[in-house]
Amino acid sequence: MRMAQVSEHSGVPIATIKFYLREGLLPRGRRISTTQAEYGEEHLRRLRLIRALIQVGRMPVATAREVLAAVDDESLSQHQRLGAAAWALPGPVPPEQDGSGPDETEQARREVSALLARLGWQAAGPDSPPGQALTAAVATLARLGYPCDADHLALCARAAERTAEAELDLLESFPDRAAQVEASVALTVLYEPVLLSLRRLAHVEESARRFED
Amino acid sequence: MRMAQVSEHSGVPIATIKFYLREGLLPRGRRISTTQAEYGEEHLRRLRLIRALIQVGRMPVATAREVLAAVDDESLSQHQRLGAAAWALPGPVPPEQDGSGPDETEQARREVSALLARLGWQAAGPDSPPGQALTAAVATLARLGYPCDADHLALCARAAERTAEAELDLLESFPDRAAQVEASVALTVLYEPVLLSLRRLAHVEESARRFED
């Protein structure tokens, strides 16, 4: 398959494909001659994954490159590769430090620590990327004056636990480890808008029940 | 309070505050003289809300303006004002239409319709902004070859339902309707990183249980 065909099948402009090649997101095709290269199905899948990471996951190109590198790195453990997106995606959201006032971040870190202990989660501490992201989010809530109820958090965490099990089950249904890794990254990113939309819909529904005539 | 004080207390640069004033996100202060204006607590809170929407919620300035307009619009019903963020936030993610192949969007729309019917949700149809967002997300999943299990979706939806109840309870604990509306918008946006982080952590945890050692 030539680059033009890749573009046609994926809907991604040729110039953008060249850009991804240059940035190291998409591996080069097998060179046929000085001016031609051959691309296969795996390039198409990788291209769709790139688009998912960047457009749906709003991931910066540099971050996507790291995630894809982890996906391709066979020297990593399966666990590390599966977690690539989880570890790379929560770009350190600038904590918006307020010069004065109490340090909400420190308080939030303690709450997160307590929550993880209570849940019995040990694989990722409060200083892992997703743990830091959670801490930052809780701190932001506190800074705006909305305390984060620990019980409510635990409830949501349990729900997340159950959906994580279901998703891991789905992952294990894939034949080879490479496909599992790719699916893990894709599902991590692509399910987020699904879950957020469901939450919004649930809000609207519940609000209608309570406030609509 | 002068603008400099607002900047100091919020940590937002004066130039940025001026930008928000210009863009109509932050109401002008009460004019004291030709060159001075007085700002109050409500400006501080609004400023924090703006930052939350833009930086945490990654909302474009224009969208934030719409959300805040709905928040301030007392002619709307409480239900409509509470839903402002839910309706405005899912900016129409370009469906990344692939020229060829089956129309996954249409299929996704049917699935979403069926899901809403099964859940008994009637307040927001598949063509409401959050419904469209859900449809687009499901279609993207399908396009990448990851079918979206209806049972799994329903499970997540039930979980979302329960957390929505808890959050509405929290909202109703606020004294006046204006505070409720503001809290609704803030919580809608600020809880998202919390929930996504929890999901990531749950993934890491479950993956560690299955694949570590």
Place this chain on the structure above:
DNA sequence: CATGATTGGATAGTGCCACTTTCCAACACT
């Protein structure tokens, strides 16, 4: 009261970043 600092506001500029455009030499097709 003189004078320098500060204020709110208008205008134009900056930096980042995901692409896009342009150009080119080497092919492939007819």
Place this chain on the structure above:
DNA sequence: AGTGTTGGAAAGTGGCACTATCCAATCATG
């Protein structure tokens, strides 16, 4: 032979969230 296409490199574009500069009016201080 001639026309179109290919992959690649380099420079350009557009959008957007700020940010720097100016300005005239006003405030604060000696």
